[in-house]
Amino acid sequence: MLFLIIKRILLGFITLFIVSLITFVGTEILPGDACTTYLERQAFGEQLEACYRRLGLNVPAYERYVSWAVNAIQGDFGYSLSGEMPIKEVLGPRIKNSLVLASAAIFIGIPIALILGIVTALWRDKLPDVAISTVTIFAMTIPEFISATLLILIIAIWLEWLPGIVIVPTDVSFLELLPNIVLPVIAIAMIMTAHMARMVRSSVIQVMASEYVQMAILKGVPYWKMVFKHVLPNALLPAINVVALTIAWLLGGVVVTEVVFNYPGLGRLVIESISNRDLPTVQALAIILASIYVSINLLADLMTLMLNPRLKTLQIRK
């Protein structure tokens, strides 16, 4: 078991290494570099040379990669171009904001998704299922930029209950931010909850049709006891990985929603730095997003392993 965890963590690091290589090589291959972008038309002669020296671009690529990597491991991603401030400081509040948005969506979305999924499965083909399923399929199919725009139109513009876009500075306190995030959270949670509820529904239905549930019924196990003891533990196990992917997706920045609401999260930063050709920031973002995906998936796999007795013994035997 321990060996497995270590192996998985090592594999995670290898993945990150490869991601960093790819982004580094990618940005190298692209025509132009940080200095030409920054200096624009003045990018020639003495000025360009000076810029190269200042940013350390005058040494060979592999040396730059090594020094970049060594610094990155220590959390230092260098300087962003546009703001000329350390990327660390640019990222900090953005990560915090994305975390706030993601965790709000998770805490609201996941319980609702589980409840809706279970209810629709248990009352399969009856009124609750038909009603909820219609709504979830509807929520799933509307693209988020439409639902987000509609939310702004109805709640912010017509009803004037909440601010429509976020115009506070990136580093405000949580309480100040709170009214601003309600609409983005609703927009994200809608689509996420709908997806997860459908997943949970089909998983529960599959388990309900299994022979061991039929056996539990024939053993005289009361309905709700059967649901909680025999059905849910087995049905929700495969949901863990889906939940993990959803969380990673949320943390990785829900680009469209953030742009629509002008929300200062990671997703918008990605868009901004790409359009500004702020390559050091893009590199840093790629590494951070990759590590979020890797670590959350690792966590999900470990959790599945802990909860599924079948996999656990298999691993021990090996």
Next chain:
Amino acid sequence: MSDIIQKVKNLSIGFKSKKGEEILILKNISTKIKKGETVGIVGESGSGKSTLALAMMGYVKHGLYTIGGECEFNSSNLLNMKSKDLEKIRGRKIAMIPQNAGQALTPNLKIGYQIDEALQLHSDLNEKEREKKISELLNKVRLPSPETIALRYPHELSGGQQQRVAVAMALAGTPDLLLLDEPTTGLDVTTQAHVLELLNFIAKDTGTSMVYVSHDLGAIAQVSDRIIVMYSGEIVLEGPSRDILKRPIHPYTHGLLKSIPKLSLAGLPESMPGSQPQPGIIQSGCSFFDRCNFSEDKCKNNSPQLEFLKELNTSVRCFNYEKLLKESQVNQNVNKIKNNSKDKEILNLSEVSISYAKQKLLDQIFNRISDDNPTVKDININIKKGETIALVGESGSGKSTILKSIAGLIRTKDGLIRFDENRNLSSDLKERNPNDLRIIQLIFQNPDESLNPNHTVEEIIAQPLKLYFGLKGEELNKNIIDLLQKVRLGEFYMSRYPRQLSGGEKQRVAVARAFAAKPDIILCDEVTSALDVSVQAAVLNLLQQLKEDFGTTYIFVSHDLAVVRAISDRVAVLYQGRLCEVGPSNDVYKFPSHPYTEVLLGAVLEPDPDIKPKLVAEDIVEEKPPEKGCSFQGRCSRIVGDICKKEIPPWQLTDSGNAIRCHIPIKELQKKQF
């Protein structure tokens, strides 16, 4: 009246088709189960036997509904009872033992908890007493070290052990009626015999009534007092078990008994034509009419009623039962198979070992397999052209593994597989040329999985013809039709998809596909196990006919020793991937000589209440072959001493050419143990 425990009255269960028609699965069933008796319900798949058993617990599967009738238990109808009241009867008064315990035990709950759950629901014991009771129950079903078993998860037990846990769980509520739905199907022969013996013991010990549902007349014969034969959702015959098995007065049962291969008879049994009508096909006359050998004109338009014959204590649904009454016994005619084998050797396995061990890094680099105790070891067999050689053994004996390595699906660790004396086939699939691939074809156990559901029969059979012979157009078409006719399917089958065919028809298509490549050797992996008994005989007859026509060699793997007896010229008995005995099937079956062969043959269930299985060895499951000595040492009842544990036994030859690997001298071995 008080001695009747369950009364089924005019029960009809069905479903609504997509067109809104009502389709019946059970048609007007009435029967009674008495206290303390064991009733066997027998029928082919789709006859409605499981639906009937579940209805006896007041359970109707999702999608089905009760159209009419009642299932009375203690004079209350279970089918319209509230679920609250049903919960008090299920598990406590009526308990179920499922077909596949591996899937009927909840995977995330420990064995002990699952039994405890039944005790909590259906007894007033406190925690301490329940704990004791769990051990008692596990002991009763003869599971070793109950305390540790209770702490395990279902997947950590073997199939036989899981089935025993299911029995223990059912007994926890001390029910008055036990329903058993194919409880031994899918278990090894030896395990099956042991579980049946346990059930018999429990029936006597506790006086519980049992309803035993199975397609296997052999198993039914061992346990039941009374037998109900079902066909197409109706009861066609019901009566005392002995009479039904010895003197079946319904043509279906008669034909069924004739088509079952027996251990005592070499040769292929007669087959029954046709197959059971699909539910929903409404026939005006008797549902068995088009398969019946005794039918008359009136059977075509009038359906017979279930008639009770007082003097025989039997109910029968047939106009002509008197004709059958005159036939005193089932005379089984078998077509003796001709031994077509030539002297020419076609395939030679020498010193073959196969390992499933995971390759370590170093081995991967050097492309070698290092495993001191491989799954299959030291296999030496010469296969002659035109013969049928059968590999038999329990699950885990390596019989399918050997087939796979001949087909090239697994590479061998050591040894040589030679075709036609000089062509080396030891390498795996990637290294074989198209002709090497063509000469060996496989027929799989389950045609549902081996036929591509998105291809028509035409495309399925065309593929090998195109691949190996490059046939096109008219010629291709002619060949396909020719092959279909060879497997007794008409030209109109070409445009059909596998799902539009019955199980027997699908397997015929699979046979046609194998023969399309004009192979020299066909590997048959449990080809009849997924088929109903009445269809099995037909497929076996077909295989035999094709073999005689084409001079093909068969390597036949089966767990069913009676089927092997019927079709094979030679038998190789395997245990834990090691050969125990190889010889002409007549000799292997006549003088069971290797102790393991004796165990296997002793456990076979025959559809005859007078032939009881003999249980020689324990049905332990060994995970790995022993490192040293005889492979069978762990279960052998005739161990001669330390030599069995230390030395690999030598091959000994009998006069008839039977080779046995045992430390006991031949003369001694041939003395019958029983």
